[in-house]
Amino acid sequence: MDNSKEHTKIPVWAFETIEIKKPDPDWKYKGIREREELCILLSAFGVKQVEHIGSTSIPNLPAKPIIDLMASIPSLEPLNKIAETLKSHEWHYVPPELDKRPWRRFFVKVKNDKRIAHLQLMAEGEERWDQLIKFRNKLRTNSDLANEYGAIKSHLAQEYKSDRETYTAAKTEFINKVLHN
Template sequence: MEGAVPAWAHEPPEIRSPDPGWRESARAESVRLAVVLGPWLVDGVEHIGSTAVPDLPAKPVVDLMASVGDPDVVAREAAAELAADGWCAVPPERDGRPWRRFFVKPDASGVHRVAHLHLLPAGHPRWYAQLAFRDTLRRDPGLTARYAALKRCLATRHAGDREAYTRAKSDFVAEVLGRSDRSGP
């Protein structure tokens, strides 16, 4: 993602009906990432986010999270192979989340995101929080329905600002995490 900001960086948050194909896409990407990131993986690759929750409307972007020893080392040493698979590294200063290294996989047009890769250091609290959020929603259809309604409302309210959409969900996420056990192993 050097130089000009790519079109997918400004893609608005569009919520779509649940698609069973998201699970298969996540599985295929996870298998490939396990090979590419294998030398550095600690706790594997996990499908997270809304596409990982059955019956939850979502942006059609599969979120994957990989637990590694040092995300900076992995981002540097696996860069060429990730790029060959279509992954674009987002510079840490643009991502604004110093605890991870972030990659986006756009579609062939370069306009739409199809997947995200979050590289997290092994044992990071965010790893456990992401899994706890996903698993709590998977277990509670009522909570999932509330989240679906919120997402649709916020996607309309923040149609031109993907980051504002994400920030606006934070109170709900905190509420869900307050109900879950995210202590880790």
């Protein structure tokens, strides 16, 4: 097999470097628009709740300019139909064997070969749902925690600019500290 041909099938956005941007008040409104669109697109599959999470949902926090969302669904059973529906709205499905997080199904919204949003689709009752909400809410209400997280993210983004997986893993200690205090 010719690996160079295989490599060309991997989308450009899969190798995007990590860039932390200054807080943008427009992220809130982009989150609202994405949530509203996803509520409409996914309502046929029983989705009743879509949340804007992640750093772009926290006022005054530096972040990658990617709107992170999550949706709760009664069952992951109709995944193929969901992926078809989302694909026509610029969402790309990342299979679990690539995502390596079996508790969710992951989608990336892309425009001009750049990520603009992420969607974590989770079965109702998934414990990580509550953890993500708790983390977001603690940072929204505690500016010291938000500032500390911003500094950690900026440092890690420089250190792991081309390695999203290590960047994400390196934030785990801080996230666990926030969740368990």
